[in-house]
Amino acid sequence: MSRNKSLVFDAGPLISLTSNNLLWILKKLKKHFKGEFYITSEVEQELVHRPLNSKRFKFEALQVMKEIKKGVIKVVDNERIKSLAKELIGLANHCFSAHNNYIQVVHMGEMEVVATGILMNASALVIDERTMRYLIENPIKVKRRLQRKLHTYVHVDKTALKKLQRRLRGLKVIRSVELISVAYEMGLLNEYIPDLIESKSILLDAVLWGVKIDGCAVSEKEIDEIEKLIK
Numbered sequence: 001m002s003r004n005k006s007l008v009f010d011a012g013p014l015i016s017l018t019s020n021n022l023l024w025i026l027k028k029l030k031k032h033f034k035g036e037f038y039i040t041s042e043v044e045q046e047l048v049h050r051p052l053n054s055k056r057f058k059f060e061a062l063q064v065m066k067e068i069k070k071g072v073i074k075v076v077d078n079e080r081i082k083s084l085a086k087e088l089i090g091l092a093n094h095c096f097s098a099h100n101n102y103i104q105v106v107h108m109g110e111m112e113v114v115a116t117g118i119l120m121n122a123s124a125l126v127i128d129e130r131t132m133r134y135l136i137e138n139p140i141k142v143k144r145r146l147q148r149k150l151h152t153y154v155h156v157d158k159t160a161l162k163k164l165q166r167r168l169r170g171l172k173v174i175r176s177v178e179l180i181s182v183a184y185e186m187g188l189l190n191e192y193i194p195d196l197i198e199s200k201s202i203l204l205d206a207v208l209w210g211v212k213i214d215g216c217a218v219s220e221k222e223i224d225e226i227e228k229l230i231k
Helices: 011-019 025-033 041-052 058-069 079-092 108-120 130-137 139-150 158-168 176-185 199-213 220-230
Strands: 004-009 036-040 073-076 096-098 122-126
Touching (some): 011 041, 011 058, 025 176, 036 041, 041 058, 041 073, 058 073, 079 108, 096 139, 130 158, 176 199
């Protein structure tokens, strides 16, 4: 089955872009991609409606709202998404346990993003959070991460995990660092190139570290590899 030319965004990557004054690149990336950019209604709640009713992140919310009004980002909301997300989260949060207690590894908002990607047969999910990405790409890394965090043995329910993996099979995940790398290669960030030696390297390093600091799960080693690859 051919992919629907679309990306489904979790809240994290949009927060990273907004915090680094880079949300504007989405319009040009979308034109280059020749597809659609989606968020779920829950992500819209997290990024727009809740901040607008508080003092924190209100201006960031207005920036995201602007992109929604312009049609750069489209909001999806239907019962099929919510129903599938409930099924998936039931599996995901019964895959890992410690001391006879199941460990909640993901939240409903994240799983609605995944459910949307499945139902739309999207090109990719845009997720900065490490646990969800590992759950899709390599669940054993979730177990190892939990064991390091909890300092105890974590049991894996292989039956639940196999069911979950069947549902998640074929999903592709990208992060805000990949979006920024594409924007850099397209020359969208050239106006920020400083009048310094190794100026383009400084720019690339600055934007990659910017999104890492603001929540993108990317290691220093990965940043080094990206910089070597696209310099």
